[in-house]
Amino acid sequence: MSEPAVRRREVLELLRATAGPVSIGTVAERLGVHPNTARFHLETLVRAGHADRVSGVPAGPGRPPLLFTARRQMDRGGPRNYRVLAELLADDLARADDPIAAAQDAGRRWGSRVADDVRVADGTEPAIVWLHDMLDDLGFAPEEPSVAGRGGEIGLRHCPFLELVDTHGGMICALHEGLLESAMDGLTAPVAVDGLTPFATPDRCLVTLRLED
Incomplete structure (x- = not known):
């Protein structure tokens, strides 16, 4: 498995292990990667149908924070027989x-x-x-x-x-x-x-x- 694929798997496992939606910053901090890297993998997971974007509650004026959560489903990336x-x-x-x-x-x-x-x-x-x-x-x-x-x-x-x-x-x-x-x-x-x-x-x-x- 390539390094980006390994990192993406880590992001997905973090989402699955977290009770609620998480932000890009939280993913970046917990995995020790740049926020842009975290965003890239999160967006890739969304396009692949493994994760969903959700809007958080704004702490003040401005846009609500963008959060991500794992889509609860069987893993479509697993092996087939x-x-x-x-x-x-x-x-x-x-x-x-x-x-x-x-x-x-x-x-x-x-x-x-x-x-x-x-x-x-x-x-x-x-x-x-x-x-x-x-x-x-x-x-x-x-x-x-x-x-x-x-x-x-x-x-x-x-x-x-x-x-x-x-x-x-x-x-x-x-x-x-x-x-x-x-x-x-x-x-x-x-x-x-x-x-x-x-x-x-x-x-x-x-x-x-x-x-x-």
């Missing part, structure tokens, strides 16, 4: 009568949500560019699209659920295929996902595109 959640959800899908179909349906719902209210310019190229960018945002590390004639393809160099492929590979790939098909259907564009080939090469999955009239 979504892999456990993903494993639990995959296990639950695996108990369906037809796990592959259930995964495809889940992927289609995901794709509909992704494409909801998306506006893409008419034409093949804007739709393919959007699909590439969507795959990039979701962590698939897509290659540049290749289009020839009435078809095309996009290679995927990364799987965001790679750790689950060993135990639930068929379901994970069906989930992704449903996502891609539904997302493109939601665009009403002249491009459709014709299929997803898992590990077309050892280091690459392949999305096949169909260009329509």
Whole structure:
């Protein structure tokens, strides 16, 4: 953790340990830093949603003092462990009568949500560019699209659920295929996902595109 991050953590801990709002001067004095440094870290905590500004009671004429207090909430800066959640959800899908179909349906719902209210310019190229960018945002590390004639393809160099492929590979790939098909259907564009080939090469999955009239 960098020195500014360590100092900011100290400021936040001071706010949490104090019963009421504290001033910039109090923070600076207790931590032995310049008031400008204290102000910088306090304002950064406010922007990050960890602290709130409050107005104090003026001791006399003039503006009320600016005070800060910790926002009472769970720490959003802590570590995450979504892999456990993903494993639990995959296990639950695996108990369906037809796990592959259930995964495809889940992927289609995901794709509909992704494409909801998306506006893409008419034409093949804007739709393919959007699909590439969507795959990039979701962590698939897509290659540049290749289009020839009435078809095309996009290679995927990364799987965001790679750790689950060993135990639930068929379901994970069906989930992704449903996502891609539904997302493109939601665009009403002249491009459709014709299929997803898992590990077309050892280091690459392949999305096949169909260009329509």
